[in-house]
Amino acid sequence: MAQDDWQMQIAFDPLYQGATLVIDDEVDIELDSTDVIVDMFRCYISNIELIKNDLVLVQEKDSYHLLDAEEIETLSFTLDVEEGVTYDSIRFMIGVDSLTSVSGAMGGDLDPTKGMFWTWNTGYIFFKVEGISPICDTRKNRFVYHLGGYESQYAAQQWVTLPIMSNSEMKITIDIDEYIEKVDLIDMPNVMSPGKEAYKYAKIASSIFKISE
Amino acid sequence: MLIASVAISIYACANTKVLTTQEVITFEVPDGWPQPIYDFTKNPLTEAKIELGRKIFYDPILSRDSTISCASCHLSYTAFTHTDHDLSHGIEDRIGTRNSSALTNLAWSPYFMWDGAINHLDMQALAPIAHPDEMDFDVALVIDRLNRNESYKSAFAEAWGNETATGERFLKSISQFILTIVTSNSKYDQVMRGEVGIAFTDKEQKGYEQFKAKCASCHVEPLFTDYSFQNNGLSIDPTLNDNGRMMVTGNEVDSLKFKVPSLRNVEFSDPYMHDGRFRRLKFVMRHYGYGMVEHDNLADQLKGKIDLSKNERVELIAFLKTLTDKEFLLNDKFSFPK
Structure with missing residues (x-):
């Protein structure tokens, strides 16, 4: 029993413009020409592993977590770990593995009612960022990034490995500013299907997960 | 008392075989x-x-x-x-x-x-x-x-x-x-199972031979499809511009390819093709006979056309109607x- 009681808290913190991203429906203010408002951030974190000396010591079962900046309780969860072990690193996937993507209806965070499933071309959306900026020459100045795709050539799942500083809690920052800086809001404000662009942008998405100082 | 208890145990035994809706x-x-x-x-x-x-x-x-x-x-x-x-x-x-x-x-x-x-x-x-x-x-x-x-x-x-x-x-x-x-209970199935008193008519039998020679490589028995995607020589409908499989894979070799559909109950599943352009089976026959467009990726099996005489077309349709499963x-x- 005692072993099960040892847990590591993992908390994700989506940071934007110097603070935790707050999704507010009531953005009504006059935007400056270069403002970029982010009003949606969701992503799947899956297949979490804890590693020590290059060995995988912990593999979370049914490891699928949907992070949603609008629902703060989704941003942190706990992992069962072994008492007294100090792990070197955590490894996880951004997205949903291909096997699960072709295995039919799932429950929990993978339930297709969660708004993270393409209906016209089966598969999970791994990473969603949406918002508004006057620099986007689109309907209502919106930009929409729905990244996913599980089929070979442009399979968009990304593995992330980060060092572990403490065996009781870890904070992982999601640097939304960096994503917004690296994507092309002017020429590519919409990516909503699997393919070359989604693959390229998923690579960018994987680089914004960082250990908090 | 003894008799009663035997009767009850028999009843209970029979009862266990009743399917519940959760079984x-x-x-x-x-x-x-x-x-x-x-x-x-x-x-x-x-x-x-x-x-x-x-x-x-x-x-x-x-x-x-x-x-x-x-x-x-x-x-x-x-x-x-x-x-x-x-x-x-x-x-x-x-x-x-x-x-x-x-x-x-x-x-x-x-x-x-x-x-x-x-x-x-x-x-x-x-x-x-x-x-x-x-x-x-x-x-x-x-x-x-x-x-x-x-x-x-x-x-x-x-x-x-x-x-x-x-x-x-x-x-x-x-x-x-x-x-x-x-x-799975069309006349075709009954004939294949060798059911007593069931046989193809001459016309249906000849149609079956035509089918095996000219259609069965894609419409594979017993499901009457091989689940492949094929370009079957349909002209592009400019009101739809539907590229078929290519819209999923993004690959040009899949241009104008669509799923090979099963032919079971084809008598009742009109109209035909992905856009329902043919209202009757005879129009489908004419398409494969002389209506196909020679796209670069036309299915190999369709190169050279499926040339059937008028009688052969009638026979083939007679066979296709044996795929109707009335009970179903x-x-x-x-x-x-x-």
Whole structure:
């Protein structure tokens, strides 16, 4: 029993413009020409592993977590770990593995009612960022990034490995500013299907997960 | 007393054989058919779940304005497709871009839709629910509606042991009903099984020979499809510009390729082709005889055309009509729930 009681808290913190991203429906203010408002951030974190000396010591079962900046309780969860072990690193996937993507209806965070499933071309959306900026020459100045795709050539799942500083809690920052800086809001404000662009942008998405100082 | 107790034990013994609606039902594979693709271990069939799926299938509650059900475009009496409509219409009579598929023997299908865009039967229903020309709704809102509906609460409780509808339970229930829609008792099947007193007529037999020589390489028995995607020489309809499989893979070699459809109940699944352009089987024959466009990626089997004399076409159609399964088309288990 005692072993099960040892847990590591993992908390994700989506940071934007110097603070935790707050999704507010009531953005009504006059935007400056270069403002970029982010009003949606969701992503799947899956297949979490804890590693020590290059060995995988912990593999979370049914490891699928949907992070949603609008629902703060989704941003942190706990992992069962072994008492007294100090792990070197955590490894996880951004997205949903291909096997699960072709295995039919799932429950929990993978339930297709969660708004993270393409209906016209089966598969999970791994990473969603949406918002508004006057620099986007689109309907209502919106930009929409729905990244996913599980089929070979442009399979968009990304593995992330980060060092572990403490065996009781870890904070992982999601640097939304960096994503917004690296994507092309002017020429590519919409990516909503699997393919070359989604693959390229998923690579960018994987680089914004960082250990908090 | 002794007699009474014996009688009771016999009764109890017999009683254990009565199926409850929660008992797992084994999916029966017709003799000589391949094993199904659908993984029943992940969604074991029960009567309560099949019935729930059937209730959902026939319920317009799935559409935004509660006018369109699955059955609107997939009628049991016409092999679960939309007869007389080249392109199926959905909510507010909006017209889609494709002819609705016949929902039969889907346990054997490795993918769904004319272009294979859907990878699993469970996920198929999400597409028409969300499509603006079909049900124009959102599955999360469908689930909200079901959770506020007393009759669904009791149906989910009976099927899933819990009155709460979730996306997973909802989709798996629909799959269960669809999976039971098996057609395997046409005259063709009876002849192949060697049933007493059943034989092809001369005309049907000659048509079967034609079929085996000229059609069966794609329409492979006994499911009458090989589940491949082929370009079958249809000209592009400039009002639709439907590129088929290429729209899924993004690969030019898949341009204008569509799923090879099963021919079971083909007599009743008119009109034909992905856009329903041919109203009658004879038009299909003419297309393969002299109507095909020589696209670069025309299916190899169709190069050189399928040249049939008028008599041979009549014979082939006579054979195709032996694929009609009347018992299936009129089966009460598949029709509107009472």
